[in-house]
Amino acid sequence: MAIANNRLSAEAYEQHFSDIHPPFENREAALVEANRCLFCYDAPCIKSCPTSINVPKFIKQIATDNVKGAAHTIFLSNIMGGGCSKVCPVEKLCEGACVYNLMHETPIHIAKLQRYATDKALEGQWQLFTRKPATGKKVAVIGAGPAGLSCAHVLSREGIDVTIYEKEAKGGGLMTYGIAAYKVTPAYCEAEVDYITSLGGIQILYNQELGRDITLAALQQTYDAVYIGIGVGIARQLEIPGETLAGVTDAIGFIYDIRSKGYPAVPVGDKVAVIGLGMTAIDAATQAKRLGAKEVTIIYRRTQEEMPCTTAELDLAKLDGCQVQWLAAPKEIKGQNGQVSQLLCDVMQLSAPDASGRRSPIPTGNTFTLEVDMVIKAAGQTPFEMLVQQEQLAHRHGRILINEHCATNIPGVFAGGDCVNGGKEVVDAVQAGKDGAAAILKFLSIQ
Numbered sequence: 001m002a003i004a005n006n007r008l009s010a011e012a013y014e015q016h017f018s019d020i021h022p023p024f025e026n027r028e029a030a031l032v033e034a035n036r037c038l039f040c041y042d043a044p045c046i047k048s049c050p051t052s053i054n055v056p057k058f059i060k061q062i063a064t065d066n067v068k069g070a071a072h073t074i075f076l077s078n079i080m081g082g083g084c085s086k087v088c089p090v091e092k093l094c095e096g097a098c099v100y101n102l103m104h105e106t107p108i109h110i111a112k113l114q115r116y117a118t119d120k121a122l123e124g125q126w127q128l129f130t131r132k133p134a135t136g137k138k139v140a141v142i143g144a145g146p147a148g149l150s151c152a153h154v155l156s157r158e159g160i161d162v163t164i165y166e167k168e169a170k171g172g173g174l175m176t177y178g179i180a181a182y183k184v185t186p187a188y189c190e191a192e193v194d195y196i197t198s199l200g201g202i203q204i205l206y207n208q209e210l211g212r213d214i215t216l217a218a219l220q221q222t223y224d225a226v227y228i229g230i231g232v233g234i235a236r237q238l239e240i241p242g243e244t245l246a247g248v249t250d251a252i253g254f255i256y257d258i259r260s261k262g263y264p265a266v267p268v269g270d271k272v273a274v275i276g277l278g279m280t281a282i283d284a285a286t287q288a289k290r291l292g293a294k295e296v297t298i299i300y301r302r303t304q305e306e307m308p309c310t311t312a313e314l315d316l317a318k319l320d321g322c323q324v325q326w327l328a329a330p331k332e333i334k335g336q337n338g339q340v341s342q343l344l345c346d347v348m349q350l351s352a353p354d355a356s357g358r359r360s361p362i363p364t365g366n367t368f369t370l371e372v373d374m375v376i377k378a379a380g381q382t383p384f385e386m387l388v389q390q391e392q393l394a395h396r397h398g399r400i401l402i403n404e405h406c407a408t409n410i411p412g413v414f415a416g417g418d419c420v421n422g423g424k425e426v427v428d429a430v431q432a433g434k435d436g437a438a439a440i441l442k443f444l445s446i447q
């Protein structure tokens with residue numbers, strides 16, 4: 001067993017990591033699907049979208065060949081509607097709420113229709129918004145992720161000049177650095193950021209990190225308001241022996257490397273264990289397999305009923321050949337010569353439901369051992385607690401505290417997205433950015 005990079009040919013990498021979303025074969029196919037929509041009154045698909053995209057409206061616009069109008073409808077609610085159509089767990093959101101489910105029929109392919117309109121907008125560089133006259137106001141946004149970009153776009157449309165400070169070399173945040181490349185390709189992420197900033201009035205300064213290159217205090221001197229959308233990013237530790245062995249990594253870092261260094265540069269084991277079963281765990285497991293791992297086993301301490309990922313994501317992992325070990329929890333990572341060689345796991349069982357109805361996993365006393373040479377930890381992320389403390393932001397365990405107006409304890413400083421809620425979907429961060437922008441506009445007496 002060994003960990004190695006450059007396991008595949010250039011063609012194989014290309015094939016394994018190309019976009020998994022097939023577009024409609026042609027315009028007619030999109031129109032046929034759009035015409036299946038019942039254009040429901042009080043449509044549940046709108047209510048289940050965190051950004052409240054007017055789904056029946058944009059589908060009607062596609063059905064009448066008004067693709068530009070459809071793209072405008074989508075982007076008005078969600079400027080990252082293109083990326084979200086690729087990464088949203090739609091079976092839990094819009095498509096899961098579609099009334100066709102009640103009739104036991106296939107729901108409308110809302111995400112595919114959304115991609116149809118937004119892909120055309122990006123390809124055609126359609127500029128669907130204009131900026132209002134300049135207000136003379138300036139706002140700093142920290143973080144060019146979904147919350148920051150969405151906030152910046154709304155503010156710029158209102159005539160505010162926005163400067164985004166981004167610690168990475170590219171924008172997009174989680175979309176660019178934290179999601180499987182075959183779901184949303186690096187090229188698409190770059191195009192999406194360019195599309196958002198093409199409105200004008202938004203400047204992104206890269207390699208600028210809060211606490212290292214910039215401080216809140218300094219930004220407050222220059223700008224009329226500051227919005228913080230720094231996300232979360234520190235991988236949660238397993239707190240078990242063996243975590244420092246060579247071959248133990250975390251899913252965030254693993255996916256980040258795949259996205260930033262290129263596929264051949266990222267080493268992967270022959271036999272990989274992935275701890276956790278959230279979306280990040282699935283992305284790590286499937287990509288480990290696509291990098292050339294021979295066996296990938298996902299370790300999850302509960303059962304399929306409690307799993308945090310969607311069934312579609314689980315199916316994807318299984319299709320890629322990943323195994324799932326249910327009711328198992330890591331107990332110790334064992335090594336030879338400083339390198340991972342085995343993963344010892346507790347066999348778990350679920351307790352009786354507590355007052356809230358939740359059944360907790362408890363060890364049965366039995367264990368089993370997996371022969372592995374790589375362990376990827378995907379047990380969640382924690383916020384940047386030291387950083388927010390250093391910047392004197394009120395917080396709870398690192399999550400920035402805001403009031404109902406998205407305002408932090410520091411006057412003129414607002415926050416939203418994962419750094420506030422601890423980590424949700426991209427689409428939630430986009431809505432948080434919109435909420436933050438609305439609050440800033442009120443604060444600046446512009447709306």
Ligand code: SF4
Nearest residue numbers: 037038040045098099
């Ligand atoms: Fe169309 Fe389904 Fe939404 Fe109804 S619920 S408007 S059928 S997408």
